[in-house]
Amino acid sequence: MFLKINNATKSFDNEFEVFxxxxxxxxxxxxxxxxxxxxxxxxxxxxxxxxxxxxxxxSIELDRQKITKAGPDRGMVFQQPSLFPWLNVxxxxxxxxxxxxxxEERAEKFLKMVHLSRFQNNYTHELSGGxxxxxxxxxxxxxxxxxxxxxxxxxxxxEQTRHILHEELMKIWQETQKTILFVTHSIQEAIKLxxxxxxxxxxxxxxxxxxxxxxPRPRKRDDEEVIKLERxxxxxxxxEINKVLKEELSHEGIx
Amino acid sequence: MKxxxxxxxxxxxxxxxxxxxxxxxxxxxxxxxxLIQVFGSLINGFSDGDLIKALVASFKHLIIGxxxxxVIGTVIGVILxxxxxxDETAGMYLIALQSIPSIVWVPLSILxxxxxxxxxxxxxxxxxxxxMALNVRSAIHNVPPQLVRAARxxxxxxxxxFYRVEVPSSVPYFITGIRLAWAFSWRALMAxxxxxxxxxxxxxxxxxxDYARMDQVIGIIMIIGVIGAVVDQLVFxxxxxxxxxxxxxxxx
Numbered sequence: 001m002f003l004k005i006n007n008a009t010k011s012f013d014n015e016f017e018v019f020x021x022x023x024x025x026x027x028x029x030x031x032x033x034x035x036x037x038x039x040x041x042x043x044x045x046x047x048x049x050x051x052x053x054x055x056x057x058x059s060i061e062l063d064r065q066k067i068t069k070a071g072p073d074r075g076m077v078f079q080q081p082s083l084f085p086w087l088n089v090x091x092x093x094x095x096x097x098x099x100x101x102x103x104e105e106r107a108e109k110f111l112k113m114v115h116l117s118r119f120q121n122n123y124t125h126e127l128s129g130g131x132x133x134x135x136x137x138x139x140x141x142x143x144x145x146x147x148x149x150x151x152x153x154x155x156x157x158x159e160q161t162r163h164i165l166h167e168e169l170m171k172i173w174q175e176t177q178k179t180i181l182f183v184t185h186s187i188q189e190a191i192k193l194x195x196x197x198x199x200x201x202x203x204x205x206x207x208x209x210x211x212x213x214x215x216p217r218p219r220k221r222d223d224e225e226v227i228k229l230e231r232x233x234x235x236x237x238x239x240e241i242n243k244v245l246k247e248e249l250s251h252e253g254i255x
Numbered sequence: 256m257k258x259x260x261x262x263x264x265x266x267x268x269x270x271x272x273x274x275x276x277x278x279x280x281x282x283x284x285x286x287x288x289x290l291i292q293v294f295g296s297l298i299n300g301f302s303d304g305d306l307i308k309a310l311v312a313s314f315k316h317l318i319i320g321x322x323x324x325x326v327i328g329t330v331i332g333v334i335l336x337x338x339x340x341x342d343e344t345a346g347m348y349l350i351a352l353q354s355i356p357s358i359v360w361v362p363l364s365i366l367x368x369x370x371x372x373x374x375x376x377x378x379x380x381x382x383x384x385x386x387m388a389l390n391v392r393s394a395i396h397n398v399p400p401q402l403v404r405a406a407r408x409x410x411x412x413x414x415x416x417f418y419r420v421e422v423p424s425s426v427p428y429f430i431t432g433i434r435l436a437w438a439f440s441w442r443a444l445m446a447x448x449x450x451x452x453x454x455x456x457x458x459x460x461x462x463x464x465d466y467a468r469m470d471q472v473i474g475i476i477m478i479i480g481v482i483g484a485v486v487d488q489l490v491f492x493x494x495x496x497x498x499x500x501x502x503x504x505x506x507x
Contacts, residue, residue, distance in 0.1 A: 050408050072410035082405035085503040086423040095419075096409035125503025143409060 002028040002179060003147060007058035010044055018044050019205030031173055033182045033190035036200030037241050042183045046151050049181065050076045063146055072096055075140030076149045079156055081132035083124040089135050090120040096143040110138035113172060130161035147179040166192060170217065187233050191226055192219050199233060201240045209236055288470040296470040312454040313444060320379025321440045325433060328384045332391020349388055357382035357443035361450050375447040382443025383436035390432025394425035430498045434491035441483055
């Protein structure tokens with residue numbers, strides 16, 4: 001297996017446990033979504049794979065190597081584009097590969113892939129939110145990472161832009177054959193894009209379902225199979241969300 | 256252009272009122288010179304070289320003092336910004352020191368360094384150091400954590416993270432720091448020179464006071480005001496605006 005999460009536990013200050021004994025294996029070239037309500041630890045898990053958060057217990061391995069810190073073999077795209085405002089678009093994409101000889105050509109290649117060649121000399125604040133996020137994707141791809149980690153990358157965008165970027169991401173994925181681990185709270189988004197949807201529950205955070213989706217792409221929203229699957233996931237998550245609500249309300253009752 | 260005309264008309268009106276007051280003889284000549292006397296003393300001062308010498312000396316004090324302030328302030332600011340330990344220990348005192356008016360340092364400086372030019376430079380340096388340090392400190396505290404996280408996922412860490420992300424991200428605050436340090440140093444310079452044994456613009460001002468030359472006093476005040484405004488508007492405001500725009504902090 002390519003990316004292996006073994007009995008991973010994450011707790012903060014050894015008190016609050018986000019999740020414990022979590023196991024997950026991901027094959028190469030797959031598009032896998034982590035789906036769940038807020039608080040289930042899906043973003044934390046992604047940060048752990050990125051090496052930004054430590055693993056309290058257990059281990060995470062990528063290509064048989066244990067992950068201990070952040071590194072360029074894992075590209076990450078955040079909800080916020082997180083581009084450097086003092087650099088122009090092309091310099092941003094070149095940031096992680098600056099020391100390589102072909103940095104400029106690589107940057108140009110990936111900017112072309114996200115259709116932003118025309119804006120390579122612009123500053124990032126001159127670009128729209130969707131364009132900035134495309135630059136962030138190009139920047140992550142330019143390092144040629146083994147896996148692309150995406151943390152609700154389209155969460156802050158408007159509906160139309162999100163749909164356009166879904167299509168672009170699908171094309172990029174088919175072109176580059178990257179393994180993608182994609183965190184989202186949108187059931188539709190997860191089902192539309194992924195080979196596999198891992199559904200996480202909360203309190204404690206854990207994996208409650210694992211769907212392999214082989215509906216042919218491009219997937220339409222009104223496709224019968226898509227709707228069926230959506231309903232199934234929705235029912236699963238509804239129970240989780242009710243659990244959170246109940247717990248919050250009972251806390252409220254104490255005061 | 257319209258703004259320029261408005262400003263010019265306003266200035267002419269002030270000058271007109273000035274001359275009316277002068278001719279009304281409400282104040283004695285010695286306390287209220289005419290504009291012609293003021294400009295006359297300025298022309299005299301420049302043509303016999305006294306004012307030029309004073310200006311050169313003042314700028315020398317300012318450049319040395321401000322440079323010291325910027326270097327020392329940046330070092331202190333980086334230390335306090337990077338180390339929580341240092342910040343918790345000394346950060347509060349920095350704010351206290353910043354609130355001390357620079358003229359307060361003059362007696363201390365004269366007692367340590369005597370009536371030397373370095374005593375003035377010392378006051379100028381103190382005037383700018385603390386404000387610079389405070390700005391550099393907030394610059395580092397305000398580096399967006401999101402950018403640091405992003406850089407780390409690209410394999411950047413340690414010193415490389417500092418100079419490729421934290422330093423450029425700090426530039427707008429840094430420029431504001433320089434601008435404020437200049438403004439504080441300029442005020443400190445006048446205070447220091449005023450109580451010094453010269454040379455310098457502040458010293459010339461006191462010299463004029465000692466000889467009851469109100470025309471010179473007003474002339475020198477004008478020079479101080481014009482230099483302050485010109486440097487701030489033409490150099491620092493423009494620089495700051497350009498940097499803010501470039502860093503995307505200003506909607507153009």
